[in-house]
Amino acid sequence: MATDNIRGAGRKMPVYIRKHPLEIPPPSEKDWLKDDEEDFFLQDPDQMLDMLPQPFRMINKLVMLVFENAMEIIERRETLQEAQKVKVQATKCFPTAEFQVTGRANCLAVSGKYIFVGLSMGLAVFQVSDCKQVCAWDAAKTEVCAIHASDLGNDHHVLLAVDEMGLVWLFCFHKDSFLLIKNLNEVEDISKRSTCVEAVLSQGGDYAGVLLQGNTEAWLEIYRLPKDSWLKERENSPGSAAGLAFREKRSSQASVKSLELYGERSAEMESPVSANKADAKLSPPVLLLKVKPPKPITGSIFKSPLDALMKVDDGSVFGLGHNHLIKDSQWEQQEAIFRSTYQEYLEAEGESKDEIPRHAAFHFLLPSRILQVGPEIKLQPAVPAGISVHWDGSHNLCLYSLNRLLKEKVDADLKPDVVWPCAAPIAFSAVSSCCRYLALACEDATITIWDKHLGYPLTVTALLEEHVIRSMHFLQSAAAASDQTPYAGTDPAYPVVQLLVLCTDGSLYLVRAPRAGKSSITLLAHRPEDPKLAISTVAPVLAFPSTALVFSWDGTVSLMDTATSHIICYFNTPPSHAVASPWQPVFTVDTADQCLILRGDKQQQADELAQNRASHSSIFFFDFSSCRLKESFPREPNLPVKSLQDLPWIERCNIFLHDWQQSLLGLREQMPECWSRLQAHAAAMDKEKEREKK
DSSP states (O other): OHHHHHHHHHHHSOOOOOOSOOOOOOOOGGGSOOTTSTTOOOSSGGGGTSOOOTTHHHHHHHHHHHHHHHHHHHHHHHHHHHHHHHHHHSEEEOOSEEEEEESOEEEEEEETTEEEEEETTEEEEEETTTOOEEEEEOTTOOOEEEEEEEEEETTEEEEEEEETTSOEEEEEEETTEEEEEEETTOOSSGGGOOEEEEEEEOTTSSEEEEEEEOSSOEEEEEEEOOHHHHHHHHHHOGGGGGOEEEEEEEEEEEEEEEOBTTBOOEEEEEEEEEEEEOSOOOOOOEEEEEEOOOOOOOOOOOSSHHHHHHHOOOSSSOOOSOSOOOOHHHHHHHHHHHHHHTHHHHHHHOOOOOOOOOOEEEEEEOSOSSSOOOTTSOOOTTSOOEEEEEETTOSEEEEEEOOOOTTSOOOTTOOOSEEEEOSSOEEEEEEOTTSOEEEEEETTSEEEEEETTTTEEEEEEEOSSOOOEEEEEEOOOOOOOOSSOOBTTOOSSSOEEEEEEEETTSOEEEEEEESSSOOEEEEEEOOOSSGGGSEEEEEEOTTSTTEEEEEETTSOEEEEETTTTEEEEEEOOOTTEEESOTTSOOEEEETTTTEEEEEEEEGGGOSHHHHHHOSEEEEEEEEGGGGTHHHHSOOOOOOOOBOTTTSOHHHHHHHHHHHHHHHHHHHHHHHHHHHHHHHHHHHHHHHHHHHHHO
16 A cells, blocks of 8 residues: 555656756846845835846946046046146246356356356356356366255365366365366376266265276275365465456346336446466365175185184174085076076076176265274264165165274275165165154165164165155254254154155155054055146145145256145246256256246247357245245254264263153053964965975
C-alpha cells in the first residue's frame, strides 16, 4: 500500500524538460535594471505613476549629466568673474618718482641710502632720497649682469658684480667713489679662465661666495672679506678715500623726474664717469673654502673592515658614503639585476649617464645648534658661522663651518662637517631672513622645513599633484604679542612658519608649519588657461606680514595677501611704459624705506631687439606709504634683541628646553596615529611572508 502511494506520488510530480537549446534570452524592458533599486526612495508619491520606461530613463540620465556639467562650467565662470571684480577693486599704486639711466639696466641693488644699477656699460649709483646720480664706473667697458651690495657702516658699501663674461668684480664704495679691490676669477691664461655662475654676498658683508665653472669641472669658493681692515685703511689713507679718479663728462646726462600726481619735473645733471684707477689699494679677500662636488660612489678600495674603520673620523655624523666595503663586482651584479628587471622602463626613459654636477645652491647660515663649535670660539649672532651646499642630482645637504684659522691651508679635498641625507635628490632650498628655518624641496615635490636651532623638522609635506618647484621664499609672519624680549634668531611665542612655493606651471602654494599642530598646504593661484596670466616671479615683502609681490607674464605687478589670497594693490607704470622683461623682471625692494624699485621700458620698445638697442632705461619708485599699505599691515615693534651667546648657560638651557617642549606638543597628537600605521604595516608584511611560505 505504501509502495503504491509512493509510485502514485512519483507519477504526479511535474518534470520540466527543455525543448530548445540553452540560449541567452533576448532583452526586454522587464530585464532592464532599475537605477539604485536598493537605495531608491521616492520623495514624491506621484512619481510612482510617472516612472519612465527604458530607454527614456537612460536618455534622461544623459541629459541630466550634460546639464550638471553645464552648471559646473557656469559656476566656475561666475567664480572667475567675481574674482575679476575683486581684482578690479584693488588699489592702484602709481610711481612717486622716476629717473633714467644711460644704457640698459640689467640689475638693481639697494644698500643704505644708495641705489646701485648694473648697466650695459658699467655701474651707476643714485641716491634714494632725490634720485640724483652720485657717480658711475665704466672703466672696463663691460656689461654688468648681476650685482649684490651690503652696508659696511660709516658710509662704506661692498659690491659684488658679475659681468657678461662671467668675471666677478669686488668693489668698495664710499660717498662718491668706487675702489676696485680685486677681480676674483681673473687669470693671465685665458684658456684657464673660469666662469661665474652665481655670486652671493652675506648679510653684513662678512663673506662672499662664488660658484665657478671651468672646462671640465665646477667648484665653490668662499672668501672672508676683511671689512674692518678696509675701514681702517680708508680712514688712515686720505688719498685712498678718492678711490678711483674721476673726470666730469658733460655729454653724459641723467634726467630725473619726480612725479607728484604725474606732474613731471626734469633736471639735467652732470654725470661723473671714472677715468683711471688710483694707486691706493685695500687688503684683498682671503680664500677660506674651496668646495668641490662630491665624487661618484665607486667600489671599495679597502682590503678589510679595519681599513675602512680607520678612515672614519669619529662616527658622530653621517658621511657621503665613500668609506664602504661594497666591491665593484657587487655593484655590477646589482646593476645587471636592476636593468634586467626594469629593462622596458629604462628603454622608454633612455639611459642616463652619471655626470659631474655643474651647479650648486648655497646659503650662508647664522650660528645655530646644528654646527657645533667649541666653547673657546665666541660667535657673533649677526655673523654667518657656516654654509649649506647641495649639488644638482645629490641627495645630501652638506654643511661647512666658516670658523677656520686663516693660517690653515685651503683643503683641496674638503669634507663637510655635517651631512643631511634626503630620500630624493634635492631640487631647491631656501633660508628664512632670520636664518633659523631651512626649507628643502626634493625632485618628488616633497618639502621639509627644518628648525636649525632645534635640529628638528617642523613639517614634512608634499604637493598633491606632480609639480616641478621653481622657487621658494619664506614670508614674514605676524608677531604675536609678547612682553618678553626675544633672543637672536627666534620668533615670538607660537609662530607659524610660512613658505611660498612657485611651480613651473604657474601655480602658487602656501605651506604653513606651526610649532605645535599639523601643517597645511593652501593653493593661492591655479594654473591659468591663458599663458599670459601665469605667474613668472614672486618675492616676499618683509615690511608687511604674509605679503608677496607677484609678477605675471602680461606685465602685471601686484601685492598679494597670502592669508586670504586676495590682491591688495597693483603697481602700475605710466601708460607710455611697460614692465621690462616680465618673464624675468628687474626690480628690488628697499625694506628700510619701504618702496619698490622697478625698471620699465617704453611701449614701442617691447620687442627684445629694441630693448638691446635702447639708449636709456627708466627706473620707477613705488612708495608703500603713498598706497596706505602701512594702515593695513602695521609694522611690528622693533624689540631689542638679546644675543643667545651672551646669555648664561642656565638661561640658554632653559630656552632650549622650552623650545623642545613646544615642539613636543604636536608630536603627542601624532604619535598614536604613526604607531597605528606602523602596526598595520607590520601586520601586512607578516601576511605577505605567510603567503610566500605557503
